Amino acid sequence: MTENKSTKKPVILITNDDSYSAAGIRKLISLMRPLGKVVVVASEQIMSGMGHAITIKTPLRMKKIASEPDYEEYVCNGTPADCVKLGTQIVLKFKPDIVVSGINHGSNASINVIYSGTMAAVLEACIDGIPAIGFSLLEYSMDADFSHVDEYVTAITNQAIARGLPQGVCLNVNLPAISDEKPKGIKVCRQAPARWVEEFDSRMHPRGGDYHWLTGRFENDDLAEDTDQFALENNYVSVVPVQYDLTAYQAINTIKDWNL
Numbered sequence: 001m002t003e004n005k006s007t008k009k010p011v012i013l014i015t016n017d018d019s020y021s022a023a024g025i026r027k028l029i030s031l032m033r034p035l036g037k038v039v040v041v042a043s044e045q046i047m048s049g050m051g052h053a054i055t056i057k058t059p060l061r062m063k064k065i066a067s068e069p070d071y072e073e074y075v076c077n078g079t080p081a082d083c084v085k086l087g088t089q090i091v092l093k094f095k096p097d098i099v100v101s102g103i104n105h106g107s108n109a110s111i112n113v114i115y116s117g118t119m120a121a122v123l124e125a126c127i128d129g130i131p132a133i134g135f136s137l138l139e140y141s142m143d144a145d146f147s148h149v150d151e152y153v154t155a156i157t158n159q160a161i162a163r164g165l166p167q168g169v170c171l172n173v174n175l176p177a178i179s180d181e182k183p184k185g186i187k188v189c190r191q192a193p194a195r196w197v198e199e200f201d202s203r204m205h206p207r208g209g210d211y212h213w214l215t216g217r218f219e220n221d222d223l224a225e226d227t228d229q230f231a232l233e234n235n236y237v238s239v240v241p242v243q244y245d246l247t248a249y250q251a252i253n254t255i256k257d258w259n260l
Helices: 025-033 078-093 117-127 150-163 228-233 247-256
Strands: 011-015 037-043 062-068 069-075 098-105 133-135 169-175 184-190 195-204 212-217 238-241
Touching: 011 025, 011 078, 025 037, 025 098, 025 133, 025 150, 037 078, 062 078, 069 078, 069 150, 078 098, 078 117, 078 228, 098 150, 117 133, 117 150, 117 169, 117 238, 133 150, 150 169, 169 228
Parallel strands: 011 037, 011 098, 037 069, 098 133, 133 169, 184 238
Antiparallel strands: 062 069, 169 238, 195 212
């Protein structure tokens, strides 16, 4: 897809971490196509929990699987971060107007943002100065129902295209699962300081040697009403502005006081 500066249609790059065939990305594609020119670059395999991994030890391969007016779709063997790099540098050869990632099957609220391949793609775009949004649904089933998300995904994306985002900032959007009641609205909030308390289910292999399954439980001691966890638990769409700058500015003077 070549850049056309005369058109008013925004160019939208789509990816995810649940593979190109997941219901979530198919839903996101259907919502984005009326908004502009769409390019999809997504992995052929599920990349959940890959975080910001990139491929450096094996070649990246990509194949075009669809081409229509204002729409192209590619599948590759890379991670979500790889997909953004390939989409901008190889497919488009210019920066799109926005990158949208998802819709993830499962929450990326709170500490989950650290592990998320969905949000890694968003942060990769943000590093490159491209407005970007990650969308996730609080439903882990691959048969999740996305029928209630249209107005929220469309409205948030339209606002990001029209207004832009602050430099170095992207959005982590989590949507409540479908229920008997429509979501109450959208809350712009902060990331809850919740965590996974992890355990390992260790077993002995019949042929010798042990192996381990990672398990655990999610704990959130912050019950304040301005967090993403509170929003989701109370049937709101949560929107958290996220940055890739991990500097703990409040700690700089403390560390400067050390006898170094």
